[in-house]
Amino acid sequence: MFEALxxxxxxxPQKIKESLMKLHRNLGHPSNADLVRVxxxxxxxxxxxxxxxxxxxxFCTARKAPTVANPGKTSTVTEFNxxxxxxxxxxxxxxxxxxxxxxxxxxxxxxxQLVVPFFETETSTVLRKLYLERWVQWAGPPCxxxxxxxxxxxxxxxxxxxxxxxxxxxxxxxxxxxxxxKTEVHGxxxxxxxxxxxxxxxxxxxxxxxxxxxxxxxxxxxxxTPSQRVFGKHPDMPGDLLNEPQPIRRNTGFLHDDAIARTxxxxxxxxxxxxxxxxxxxxxxxxxxxxxxxxxxxxxxIVAYWRDQxxxxxxLSKGGKWYGSGVVLGLIGHNVVIAHRNHILRCAPEQVRLxxxxxxxxxxxASKT
Numbered sequence: 387m388f389e390a391l392x393x394x395x396x397x398x399p400q401k402i403k404e405s406l407m408k409l410h411r412n413l414g415h416p417s418n419a420d421l422v423r424v425x426x427x428x429x430x431x432x433x434x435x436x437x438x439x440x441x442x443x444x445f446c447t448a449r450k451a452p453t454v455a456n457p458g459k460t461s462t463v464t465e466f467n468x469x470x471x472x473x474x475x476x477x478x479x480x481x482x483x484x485x486x487x488x489x490x491x492x493x494x495x496x497x498x499q500l501v502v503p504f505f506e507t508e509t510s511t512v513l514r515k516l517y518l519e520r521w522v523q524w525a526g527p528p529c530x531x532x533x534x535x536x537x538x539x540x541x542x543x544x545x546x547x548x549x550x551x552x553x554x555x556x557x558x559x560x561x562x563x564x565x566x567x568k569t570e571v572h573g574x575x576x577x578x579x580x581x582x583x584x585x586x587x588x589x590x591x592x593x594x595x596x597x598x599x600x601x602x603x604x605x606x607x608x609x610x611t612p613s614q615r616v617f618g619k620h621p622d623m624p625g626d627l628l629n630e631p632q633p634i635r636r637n638t639g640f641l642h643d644d645a646i647a648r649t650x651x652x653x654x655x656x657x658x659x660x661x662x663x664x665x666x667x668x669x670x671x672x673x674x675x676x677x678x679x680x681x682x683x684x685x686x687x688i689v690a691y692w693r694d695q696x697x698x699x700x701x702l703s704k705g706g707k708w709y710g711s712g713v714v715l716g717l718i719g720h721n722v723v724i725a726h727r728n729h730i731l732r733c734a735p736e737q738v739r740l741x742x743x744x745x746x747x748x749x750x751x752a753s754k755t
Contacts, residue, residue, distance in 0.1 A: 399437070402433060402434050402437055403437060403441075405434075406421075406434065406437060406438055406441055407441070407443070409421070409424075410441060410443055411443075411445075415443060415445060415446050418438060418439055418440070418441055421438045421441065422435055422438050422439055425438055444743055444744050444745075447739065447742050448690070448708060448744070448745070449708075451706065452692040452706075452736050452737040452738075452739070453736045463494050463495040464495055465495055466493055466495055466496050466498070467493060467495075467525050467526060467528045467529070468494070468495055468528065468529045469494040469495065469528065469529065469530045469532060470491060470492070470493055470494070470521070470528040470530070470531050470532070471490075471491070471492045471494060471531075471532045471533070471566060471568060471569030472489065472490070472491055472513070472517065472531060472532070472533045472539070472569070473490045473492075473533065473534065473566060473569045473570060473573055474487060474488070474489060474490070474508060474513070474538070474539075475487075475488055475490050475501075475570075475573045475577065476488070477501070477503060477576075477577060477580055477599070478577070478580065478581055478584060479595065480589045480590060480591065480592065480594065480595040486505070486595075487503065487504060487505075487508055488501050488503040488504065488599075489502045489504065489513060489516045489517070489520075490569060490572070490573040490576070491517070491520065491521050492568060492573075493528075494532075494568055497568075497572065499572050499576065500520055500521065501573070501576050501599060502516050502520050503596070503599055504516060508538050509538055509541070509543075510538050510539070510540075510541025510542065510543040510544040510545075511541075511543045511544075513538055513539065513544055514543050514544045514547060514548070517544075517548075522551070527548075527551040527552055527553045528553055529553065529554065530553065530554045530555075530556055531548060531553050531554070531555050531556065532556040532557075532558065532565075532566060532569070533555070533557060533558070533566070534557070534558050534563075534566055535558065535559075535560055535732070556719070557732065558721075559721045559732045559733050559734040559737070560693070560731070560732065560733065561692070561693060561734070562721075562733075562734035562736070562737065565734065580598065580599060583598045584598055681735050681738065681739070683714050683717070683722050683738060684714065685714055685715060685716050686714060687713070687714040687740060688713060688740070688741040688745070688746055689710060689711065689712055689713075689714055689722070689738050689739060689740055690708045690709060690710035690711055690712070690738070690739055690740075690741050690742075690745060691708070691709055691710060691724055691726070691731060691733045691737055691738050692706060692707070692708055692709075692733075692737035692738070693706070693707060693709055693737075694706050708739075710726060710741055710745060711741040711745045711746065711748065712724040712725055712726035712731070713725045713726075715730070718732065720734075720735055721733060721734060721735070722734075722735055722738050724738070
C-alpha cells in the first residue's frame with residue numbers, strides 16, 4: 387500500500403483513494419491533518435498527500451458533532467418595540483430550593499427588560515395574558531416577537547391572537563438556543579442579580595420576594611440605560627443627587643423648547659452610539675473567532691439533522707445524535723425545514739449536514755419498501 391502511495395509516476399486516482407481509505411480506517415479514523423502528517427513522514431507521493439487533505443469518510447461524517455454557531459452578527463433592529471423576545475425562565479424563590487416561573491420579555495434594540503413572575507400553571511392563555519397586560523397595553527404590539535418552540539409558546543391562544551395584531555411570530559429552531567440568545571442572556575443576568583439581592587435581603591414571604599424582583603434600571607449598556615433609550619431619561623431614583631427635573635411637554639414641544647429638543651437629540655445620539663458600538667464589538671469578536679462555513683441547502687437535498695434529546699415512546703432520550711435521512715423542503719430565514727417520515731422539522735443550519743452515501747442508500751431502500 388505504501389508503495390502505491392509513494393510512487394511518483396502517474397497512478398490511477400481511484401487506487402490512491404482506496405489505499406488512503408484503507409490507511410484511514412487502520413489508523414483509527416484520524417483527522418485529515420494527522421493523516422497528511424503520517425503520509426509526509428512515510429514519503430508518500432504529492433498526489434496522495436493532496437487527496438488526503440480533502441479525504442471524506444462516511445463513518446467520520448456520521449459521527450461528527452454539529453458545527454458551532456457564528457460568534458456574532460450585525461444588528462438589524464434599532465427602534466424600540468421592533469423586535470421583542472419572550473422566554474419562560476425559573477427564578478429562585480423565597481424558600482430553599484424553590485423555583486418560581488416567570489415570563490422574561492426583552493426588547494432587542496434597547497435591551498429594556500421586564501420579568502413577570504406568575505404562580506399559575508404555564509399555559510398559552512396565561513402567557514398571552516401576561517404579554518398583553520405587561521407589554522402590549524403600554525408599548526403596543528411589536529413588529530416581531532421571537533420565541534422558542536415550546537408547546538405553550540406555540541399554542542393557539544398565544545400565536546394566533548398575536549399574529550392578528552399584526553405582529554410577526556418568529557419561532558427559533560429546536561435546540562438552537564443561540565437564536566434566542568439575547569433574551570436568554572438577559573434572563574440569566576437577571577437571575578444572577580436576583581440571587582445576590584435575595585442573599586442580602588433574605589425575604590420570608592411572597593410579598594417581600596416580589597419587592598426584590600426589580601431589575602436595576604441604572605445598569606448601563608454602552609453608556610446608556612434601557613430606560614434612557616426607551617423613555618428619553620434616567621428613572622428617578624430616591625436620594626440621587628444627579629436627578630434633574632424633566633418638564634412634561636406635548637409631542638410638538640421640541641419645536642418651541644430647547645430643553646426638549648436637546649432630549650430628542652440625546653435620544654437619537656444614544657441610538658446611533660449603541661449601534662456603532664455593537665457593530666464594533668461584533669466585528670472584533672468575529673475577527674478573533676475561528677471561521678464558520680455557511681451550508682447552502684436547497685429543496686430536495688437528502689440531509690441528516692442533529693437533536694440533543696428526543697422523545698421515543700414516552701421516554702426521554704438524552705445525548706446528541708444524528709437523525710435521518712430527511713428531505714429539505716425549503717428555508718425559513720436561516721433555518722432549514724426538513725421532512726422526515728411523517729414529521730415537518732425546523733432545524734438550525736449548524737445542526738444539519740448532507741447525508742452520507744450509506745444514509746442515502748438506506749433512504750432509497752426505505753422508500754422502495
